Amino acid sequence: MTPTLWNQAVKQDGFYHIYNLDCGQIPSSCQEVVEGLPGPAVLHIKGMSSVCRVIVTLLHGDEPTSLRTVLDVLHKNILPATNIKIVIVSVDAAALPPLFSHPFEPGKRDLNRCFREPFLYQDSHPANNLYRLLDGLSPECVINLHDTASGVPSFALSMNKTPAHVALGSYFCDTLIHSPIIIGALTDLPLEGPVVSVYTPQNAATKTNEKLTKGLLALWQDKSVQGQTEVQTISQPRRLELRRSAALTYSDKPVFGVNCTLRNDIESCSFVTLQPGDTLGWVDHNRLDHFRIVGRSNREQVSTFFSANDNCLTVNQTTTLFLLSKNPELAKSDCLFYFSAE
Numbered sequence: 001m002t003p004t005l006w007n008q009a010v011k012q013d014g015f016y017h018i019y020n021l022d023c024g025q026i027p028s029s030c031q032e033v034v035e036g037l038p039g040p041a042v043l044h045i046k047g048m049s050s051v052c053r054v055i056v057t058l059l060h061g062d063e064p065t066s067l068r069t070v071l072d073v074l075h076k077n078i079l080p081a082t083n084i085k086i087v088i089v090s091v092d093a094a095a096l097p098p099l100f101s102h103p104f105e106p107g108k109r110d111l112n113r114c115f116r117e118p119f120l121y122q123d124s125h126p127a128n129n130l131y132r133l134l135d136g137l138s139p140e141c142v143i144n145l146h147d148t149a150s151g152v153p154s155f156a157l158s159m160n161k162t163p164a165h166v167a168l169g170s171y172f173c174d175t176l177i178h179s180p181i182i183i184g185a186l187t188d189l190p191l192e193g194p195v196v197s198v199y200t201p202q203n204a205a206t207k208t209n210e211k212l213t214k215g216l217l218a219l220w221q222d223k224s225v226q227g228q229t230e231v232q233t234i235s236q237p238r239r240l241e242l243r244r245s246a247a248l249t250y251s252d253k254p255v256f257g258v259n260c261t262l263r264n265d266i267e268s269c270s271f272v273t274l275q276p277g278d279t280l281g282w283v284d285h286n287r288l289d290h291f292r293i294v295g296r297s298n299r300e301q302v303s304t305f306f307s308a309n310d311n312c313l314t315v316n317q318t319t320t321l322f323l324l325s326k327n328p329e330l331a332k333s334d335c336l337f338y339f340s341a342e
């Protein structure tokens with residue numbers, strides 16, 4: 001961060017606030033921003049009306065494409081229709097070497113699973129700080145930007161699917177996943193306006209995401225948030241979770257001694273329609289006992305959706321997977337993936 005810009009920062013309730021931001025002063029590389037900021041920051045951009053829209057970015061420190069795209073939009077120096085607050089969250093995790101490789105600091109929890117008790121109400125917890133910030137701003141809408149694997153289409157995710165949620169999602173993508181399962185994500189927050197997470201494919205090196213740029217520019221300049229394109233909703237997908245005791249790895253063949261091996265190219269299955277018998281990976285002699293299904297009723301059987309014949313983990317029905325994580329720690333503590341089955 002340039003020293004002049006940095007001198008304007010005011011520390012308050014866990015964030016470094018930069019008021020009346022002059023967009024021309026913002027460094028153009030996300031590396032400079034992360035290395036220059038001493039912690040989570042809020043950039044306040046004055047617009048034509050006092051309505052407030054919030055853009056949350058870098059909730060995960062290893063997702064620079066969204067931040068880079070936000071910086072690119074800032075540099076266009078366009079007066080927004082409303083006040084805009086850009087919240088750059090996991091600066092500390094992002095700044096750990098190698099830069100942009102840590103979703104959160106080692107030994108800490110995934111922040112996007114902390115927006116629930118007890119963390120949400122713990123004084124000075126980053127989740128509590130962010131909740132109080134957002135609640136105090138009474139935003140018209142909040143978008144929470146995440147990077148996802150490259151090659152995957154952009155999609156949005158929300159707790160509710162009111163017309164306001166769908167309209168907000170339509171700025172960025174044509175698919176909205178409506179997932180009412182409480183997992184402690186930012187989208188769970190009980191704010192007045194819609195909160196939507198937007199996932200855009202990660203780009204290498206210095207590239208921004210064109211579709212995200214377009215969506216942000218439209219949201220920047222529209223006087224009211226209104227539907228942009230037709231949005232397909234995927235309602236109430238289920239989660240496939242791995243039991244705590246099971247070990248997990250990713251490989252192109254079963255790994256001896258590991259309870260569950262998922263295909264190395266599992267991310268390429270995102271939003272691809274899988275047919276009965278298609279392989280996701282391999283399991284040991286405990287077969288489907290390693291898994292549980294979460295999302296609808298408590299009684300759903302793993303065997304309704306998946307099989308483990310000859311130790312091969314396959315799907316039983318026409319199935320679409322999404323929100324796959326290839327980070328074994330995250331996949332184990334959260335879920336292997338979300339899926340919808342016909």
Ligand SMILES: [Zn+2]
Binds near residue numbers: 059060063145146147
């Ligand atoms: Zn993320």
